[in-house]
Each structure stands twice: as structure tokens, then as C-alpha cells.
Amino acid sequence: xxxxxxxxxxxxxxxxxxxxxxxxxxxxxxxxxxxxxxxxxxxxxxxxxxxxxxxxxxxxxxxxxxxxxxxxxxxxxxxxxxxxxxxxxxxxxxxxxxxxxxxxxxxxxxxxxx
Amino acid sequence: xxxxxxxxxxxxxxxxxxxxxxxxxxxxxxxxxxxxxxxxxxxxxxxxxxxxxxxxxxxxxxxxxxxxxxxxxxxxxxxxxxxxxxxxxxxxxxxxxxxxxxxxxxxxxxx
Numbered sequence: 056x057x058x059x060x061x062x063x064x065x066x067x068x069x070x071x072x073x074x075x076x077x078x079x080x081x082x083x084x085x086x087x088x089x090x091x092x093x094x095x096x097x098x099x100x101x102x103x104x105x106x107x108x109x110x111x112x113x114x115x116x117x118x119x120x121x122x123x124x125x126x127x128x129x130x131x132x133x134x135x136x137x138x139x140x141x142x143x144x145x146x147x148x149x150x151x152x153x154x155x156x157x158x159x160x161x162x163x164x165x166x167x168x169x
Numbered sequence: 170x171x172x173x174x175x176x177x178x179x180x181x182x183x184x185x186x187x188x189x190x191x192x193x194x195x196x197x198x199x200x201x202x203x204x205x206x207x208x209x210x211x212x213x214x215x216x217x218x219x220x221x222x223x224x225x226x227x228x229x230x231x232x233x234x235x236x237x238x239x240x241x242x243x244x245x246x247x248x249x250x251x252x253x254x255x256x257x258x259x260x261x262x263x264x265x266x267x268x269x270x271x272x273x274x275x276x277x278x279x280x
Contacts, residue, residue: 057212088267098258098270111265145212152266155201155220160212 058082061146061161069169073134076164080127080148086110087129088149088158089121093142104129105152136168171196171263175271178256182249182278190244190274192233192259200261202226202235202242203268207256216244216257249278 058081068074080087089101091114100113104123115121118136123129133140143165147158176191194200201220205213217226222237231246242259259271 057214059212086266090268090270097272100267100269103265103267111267113267147213147268155218156262156266157203157215157218158268160205160214162210162212 057159057161059146059148059159059161061144061164063164064162065165065167067167067169068136070136070138072136072168073132074136074166076131076133076144076146076166078129078131078146078148078161080129080146081159084148084150084159085127086149086152086156086158087123087127088147089115089129089131090145090147091142092145092163096142098145101131110152133166138168141166141168171200171261171269173259173261173269173271175257175259175274177272178275180274180276182276184251184278184280185248186278188244188246188249188253188276190257190259190276192242192244192271194240194242194259194261196240196261196263198264199237200263202233203260203262204231204233204242204244205258205260205270207258207273209255213258249276251278251280254278 060079085106101115103111143163147160203218204216217228219226219235
């Protein structure tokens with residue numbers, strides 16, 4: 056158990072809908088990262104927050120947004136969903152920032168858009 | 170931008186065989202390098218890491234050496250077990266500290 060909790064584990068929704076994925080980082084970790092894992096794109100970095108502030112942005116669509124709350128949990132909001140958004144979404148957390156900092160991953164949320 | 174290239178799988182080996190999974194990287198500056206493992210139905214777990222040139226990371230019999238001259242971080246294990254069957258990801262942290270992953274290599278170890 057990595058200590059990172061993601062809910063829900065599975066989500067099935069229709070095209071055009073909006074969903075929210077939730078992540079609780081390990082106790083004491085200030086950084087949260089979101090990744091998308093799909094068969095054709097591999098593991099893609101979406102966005103990072105550190106202590107409530109957005110730190111880095113990757114290949115995140117405009118239809119997607121995220122935030123980190125004062126209690127450090129994070130939510131990833133996906134709207135106007137398309138079939139191609141079906142993927143495994145991972146959250147990871149780390150104590151701080153730094154090149155050698157280890158990131159701990161949750162078990163992921165599997166999103167299926169039908 | 171920074172990137173990681175790793176050998177395509179799947180890699181199929183018999184138990185107790187020697188494992189090498191190649192990984193090379195392109196980066197500005199001096200990244201840290203990682204190997205993560207993903208077992209079926211689970212998230213990624215850090216297997217080992219190296220933060221500077223010539224460092225060797227090791228864990229659970231796996232090893233990888235940070236080679237700056239060849240920009241490589243190949244994963245090796247002397248004797249694989251069935252329980253090592255998983256997907257292995259090579260990764261680096263770039264200047265903004267986010268992890269950039271390779272495409273993953275699936276390892277299947279047969280009894």
C-alpha cells in the first residue's frame with residue numbers, strides 16, 4: 056500500500072458527461088501529480104500541484120482541470136468526455152520537489168467512456 | 170524536450186534467466202533516473218533510482234547504473250522469478266521535477 060488513495064477505482068460514463076476523480080496523498084506529502092495511462096499514449100503527465108499551487112502542466116486538455124485543496128487532497132475534473140478519454144488515471148504524491156524525490160502512486164481510477 | 174526510450178516488449182524469459190531491459194534518455198541538465206514497476210491491476214512502485222552519474226541503484230536483485238556518457242540506465246537482474254512478471258517503466262525527472270516515463274516493457278517469466 057503506497058498510502059495514496061484514489062477514488063473511485065472504476066468509473067463508467069457516457070460521452071459528453073463530466074466526472075471528478077479524487078486523490079488523497081500520503082500523509083505529509085505536499086506535491087500531487089496526475090498522469091493518464093492509455094494503450095496508445097503510454098503514461099502522460101497531466102499536471103502537478105505543490106501545496107495548493109499549480110507547479111507544472113503537461114499534456115492536459117482544456118476540457119480537463121484540477122486543483123489541490125487546503126487539506127492537500129486533489130481532484131481532477133474531466134468534462135465533455137469523449138471515447139478517447141477512456142484510460143487509467145493515476146495520482147502520485149511526493150514529500151516535496153527535487154530531482155531525486157520519490158513519487159508514490161495510487162492504484163488509479165479506470166475511466167471508461169461509452 | 171526531455172524523453173526516455175526503452176526497449177519494446179514483451180520480453181519473455183524462463184525462470185532463473187538473466188534480464189536486461191534497455192533504457193536511454195535525452196535530457197538537458199542532469200536528471201535523476203528511475204525504474205518503476207507495475208504489477209497487474211496495481212499502480213506504479215519505485216523499484217530503484219540513481220541521482221547522479223555512475224550511481225548504481227539496486228533493489229530486490231535488480232540493478233541499474235547511471236551512465237552519462239551513453240545516456241543510459243539499463244535494468245538488469247541475474248536470475249528472474251515468475252513473480253517478476255510485470256511492466257517496467259524507465260523514467261527521469263526533468264528540470265521541473267515531474268517524472269517523464271518511457272513506454273514501458275512488459276516482462277513475462279515462465280516457470
